[in-house]
Amino acid sequence: MTSDKLNWLTTEIQSLKDQGLFNTIRTIGSAQGAWIIVDGKQVLNFCSNNYLGLADHPKLKAAAQQAITKYGVGPAAVRSIAGTLDLHLELEKRLAKFKGVDDALYVQSGFTANQAAIGPLVGKEDVLFTDRLNHASIIDGCRLSGAKILIYDHCDPDSADKLIKENLAQYRRGLLITDGVFSMDGDVAPLDKLYEVAEKYGVMTMVDDAHGEGVLGHGGRGIVDHFGLHGKFDIEITTFSKAFGVVGGAIAGKQVIVDYLRQRARPFLFSSAVTAADTAACLAAIDLLEASTELVDRMWANTQLFKAEMQKLGFNTGRSETPITPVLLGENQVAQQFSRKLFEHNLFAMPIVFPTVPRGTARIRVMISAAHSASDLEQGLEAFQKAGKELGVI
Numbered sequence: 001m002t003s004d005k006l007n008w009l010t011t012e013i014q015s016l017k018d019q020g021l022f023n024t025i026r027t028i029g030s031a032q033g034a035w036i037i038v039d040g041k042q043v044l045n046f047c048s049n050n051y052l053g054l055a056d057h058p059k060l061k062a063a064a065q066q067a068i069t070k071y072g073v074g075p076a077a078v079r080s081i082a083g084t085l086d087l088h089l090e091l092e093k094r095l096a097k098f099k100g101v102d103d104a105l106y107v108q109s110g111f112t113a114n115q116a117a118i119g120p121l122v123g124k125e126d127v128l129f130t131d132r133l134n135h136a137s138i139i140d141g142c143r144l145s146g147a148k149i150l151i152y153d154h155c156d157p158d159s160a161d162k163l164i165k166e167n168l169a170q171y172r173r174g175l176l177i178t179d180g181v182f183s184m185d186g187d188v189a190p191l192d193k194l195y196e197v198a199e200k201y202g203v204m205t206m207v208d209d210a211h212g213e214g215v216l217g218h219g220g221r222g223i224v225d226h227f228g229l230h231g232k233f234d235i236e237i238t239t240f241s242k243a244f245g246v247v248g249g250a251i252a253g254k255q256v257i258v259d260y261l262r263q264r265a266r267p268f269l270f271s272s273a274v275t276a277a278d279t280a281a282c283l284a285a286i287d288l289l290e291a292s293t294e295l296v297d298r299m300w301a302n303t304q305l306f307k308a309e310m311q312k313l314g315f316n317t318g319r320s321e322t323p324i325t326p327v328l329l330g331e332n333q334v335a336q337q338f339s340r341k342l343f344e345h346n347l348f349a350m351p352i353v354f355p356t357v358p359r360g361t362a363r364i365r366v367m368i369s370a371a372h373s374a375s376d377l378e379q380g381l382e383a384f385q386k387a388g389k390e391l392g393v394i
């Protein structure tokens with residue numbers, strides 16, 4: 001029997017179920033790729049962040065295996081005590097070179113990177129200017145810092161300008177933070193304009209490049225490269241778990257910032273290092289990206305084809321400018337039904353519902369990858385067309 005003090009949880013769970021908001025998590029039984037085994041069934045995968053197909057790439061797997069042979073499996077320490085491997089330092093140097101920044105600090109995840117970066121830079125006497133739709137890990141990082149949080153309108157430099165002008169003087173210093181690519185809509189922050197605004201007032205700048213890394217810019221060098229802002233944005237947050245196909249995160253940017261975070265970033269000081277296997281796989285990913293733009297180019301060609309065909313079929317793909325393709329459906333229940341229909345047609349794409357996105361904007365979020373072949377895309381479009389007709393969406 002559940003004790004009385006926990007009854008509220010049963011009520012909460014039932015309420016989520018009644019509202020169609022209870023998330024039933026599916027189980028994957030294979031490596032990530034264009035086709036995967038989900039709950040025992042082989043389906044076309046349209047919803048993982050494996051943009052370039054690197055999650056199951058032979059070169060990354062070989063690098064990880066060799067690293068295990070040499071270094072074993074566990075780090076056995078935090079980076080600042082006995083956990084810093086030569087591989088970690090090599091990855092930090094290589095990432096910095098790839099992105100055209102001074103240096104980088106490698107941490108356990110992109111989520112962690114936001115928590116690691118924000119707290120040391122601002123505190124109670126300071127102020128954060130943050131986009132209304134920033135990622136949960138940015139929001140949590142902001143809250144943990146104890147600084148005042150002021151929210152500007154989504155992707156709106158004028159709104160940011162007004163907010164900074166009216167408030168900055170009451171604080172010691174300010175930091176403007178934006179997602180680069182917004183993960184639910186696939187739209188891109190106006191980084192050049194935000195930079196101009198922040199620079200005008202002497203506010204520090206930070207961009208989370210989780211969905212831009214390996215996607216935007218020359219050969220996937222990220223959003224700062226896309227806008228030609230090298231050396232201007234103070235901090236870039238990177239994840240190795242999306243286009244890079246592995247796991248881990250980094251804070252990249254100016255030397256003085258990385259030097260300071262190495263002394264102060266709490267996840268770096270108090271949580272164990274990333275494993276050698278993951279680190280070696282990340283290095284192999286950078287090797288591949290530096291050697292050729294082929295994968296990035298293929299991902300973009302797939303994206304353009306898929307989006308154009310979806311629009312021809314009559315679907316609303318919102319304001320996306322990237323491979324993140326929201327298929328807007330409205331109510332939560334419709335998106336959930338749609339996802340189940342797609343699964344019947346052998347396509348795996350999860351619904352995204354409130355509170356992850358605003359009410360009335362429930363959607364299927366499609367993630368296009370270089371791993372998809374022409375026939376995969378064709379089959380995917382067919383599944384969308386069938387499900388769309390069956391549910392009266394198109």
Ligand SMILES: *Cc1c(COP(=O)(O)O)cnc(C)c1O
Nearest residue numbers: 109110111135183208210239241
């Ligand atoms: C996915 C994501 C993260 C988290 O990255 P992980 O490496 O998976 O922890 C952080 N920020 C943004 C904007 C993301 O989309």
